[in-house]
Amino acid sequence: xxxxxxxxxxxxxxxxxxxxxxxxxxxxxxxxxxxxxxxxxxxxxxxxxxxxxxxxxxxxxxxxxxxxxxxxxxxxxxxxxxxxxxxxxxxxxxxxxxxxxxxxxxxxxxxxxxxxxxxxxxxxxxxxxxxxxxxxxxxxxxxxxxxxxxxxxxxxxxxxxxxxxxxxxxxxxxxxxxxxxxxxxxxxxxxxxxxxxxxxxxxxxxxxxxxxxxxxxxxxxxxxxxxxxxxxxxxxxxxxxxxxxxxxxxxxxxxxxxxxxxxxxxxxxxxxx
Numbered sequence: 001x002x003x004x005x006x007x008x009x010x011x012x013x014x015x016x017x018x019x020x021x022x023x024x025x026x027x028x029x030x031x032x033x034x035x036x037x038x039x040x041x042x043x044x045x046x047x048x049x050x051x052x053x054x055x056x057x058x059x060x061x062x063x064x065x066x067x068x069x070x071x072x073x074x075x076x077x078x079x080x081x082x083x084x085x086x087x088x089x090x091x092x093x094x095x096x097x098x099x100x101x102x103x104x105x106x107x108x109x110x111x112x113x114x115x116x117x118x119x120x121x122x123x124x125x126x127x128x129x130x131x132x133x134x135x136x137x138x139x140x141x142x143x144x145x146x147x148x149x150x151x152x153x154x155x156x157x158x159x160x161x162x163x164x165x166x167x168x169x170x171x172x173x174x175x176x177x178x179x180x181x182x183x184x185x186x187x188x189x190x191x192x193x194x195x196x197x198x199x200x201x202x203x204x205x206x207x208x209x210x211x212x213x214x215x216x217x218x219x220x221x222x223x224x225x226x227x228x229x230x231x232x233x234x235x236x237x238x239x240x241x242x243x244x245x246x247x248x249x250x251x252x253x254x255x256x257x258x259x260x261x262x263x264x265x266x267x268x269x270x271x272x273x
Contacts, residue, residue: 032115032273033060033108037101037129039120039147039249043068046250047119050261057270060111062104070096077164088164090128101129105138113140115273119260120227120248123147123186124170130182131174143185143272145260146228146248149235153218162215176237185272187260188233189225189246196220224248225260241269 034054036047044063051061077083077093091098105114116139118126123144130139151168152161161167176184194210195203196219210220217229224230227248234240246258246265253259260269 032058032113033062033111034115034117034273035101035104035108036061036063037116037118037122037126038064038066039118039122041068041071042066042119042249042251043070047261049263050250050266053261053263053266054117054270054273059273060108062107064097064100064104066097066100083164086161086165087169088166089169090125090166091132094125094128097125098129098133101126102133105133109136109138114138115141115143117143117145117273118147119145120147123149123233124167127170127174127179130179139182141183141185141273142179143187143269144233144235145187145269146189146225146233147186148216148228148232149186150217150232152216156214156218159215159218176235183272184235184238185241185269186234186238187241187243187269187272188228188230189243189248189260190223190230191226191245191247191257193223194220194229239272241272243268 036051038044038047044066047063051063054061073096074093077088080088082088101116108114116126116129124147126142126144130142148167149171151171152159152163154161192209193206194213195206196210196214198204198207207220209224209226212227213222213224213229214220217232219229222229222231225233225246225248230242243260243265246260247253248259250259250261253262258265260266
């Protein structure tokens with residue numbers, strides 16, 4: 001038996017309802033568009049799942065267009081004397097990244113003040129972006145996920161500033177007070193405790209993680225997300241959210257290892273957007 005055709009009244013009602021739902025979705029998104037700023041070594045597609053989760057929450061989302069190979073551009077800084085002196089500044093070395101962020105911001109800024117959602121090195125890069133590119137005051141919020149936000153301590157034996165002075169420069173560039181009225185939230189994770197001592201194979205992972213932490217904060221015996229120590233992921237004066245058991249990156253994350261963008265973790269910080 002053929003189904004009865006929908007009446008003109010029913011069809012009209014259905015069309016109005018679908019239109020209303022679309023309009024409602026656009027309205028919610030217009031309040032808080034988000035631009036995701038990828039971390040060092042990551043590419044845009046690493047954040048597709050996170051972007052989908054945020055869209056389900058009603059956000060308009062753009063991801064800065066970054067390929068993994070693009071990070072090789074940063075090697076241009078090695079030819080500068082400031083690199084070897086440890087006084088390197090981010091520009092013009094990272095201008096390519098800032099321009100990608102700008103393009104992403106332009107796609108959503110008409111929907112409202114933009115939240116920069118910055119992962120890992122994207123956090124300090126976002127601070128450079130705000131200082132350099134936000135002349136039109138498009139940015140309303142900065143939320144960092146596991147981002148190293150403080151410079152590497154100088155004079156600690158065995159510690160080499162892997163940013164070659166860039167984080168020292170950025171730390172003086174924009175404090176939280178100077179970023180105002182932009183609201184700043186720093187999210188950190190405590191996936192692994194580092195160790196400065198090696199006491200056999202059972203301690204190898206903690207020792208390796210600790211050596212990584214030491215290059216960031218000068219100490220191995222600290223908590224962190226496996227890459228960034230907690231204390232150095234938190235800017236002074238910002239709102240702080242510390243999540244237990246959360247891993248640094250989407251690469252290698254899964255059911256047994258949640259990262260900041262895992263579905264059940266997003267709910268613990270996404271209200272900041």
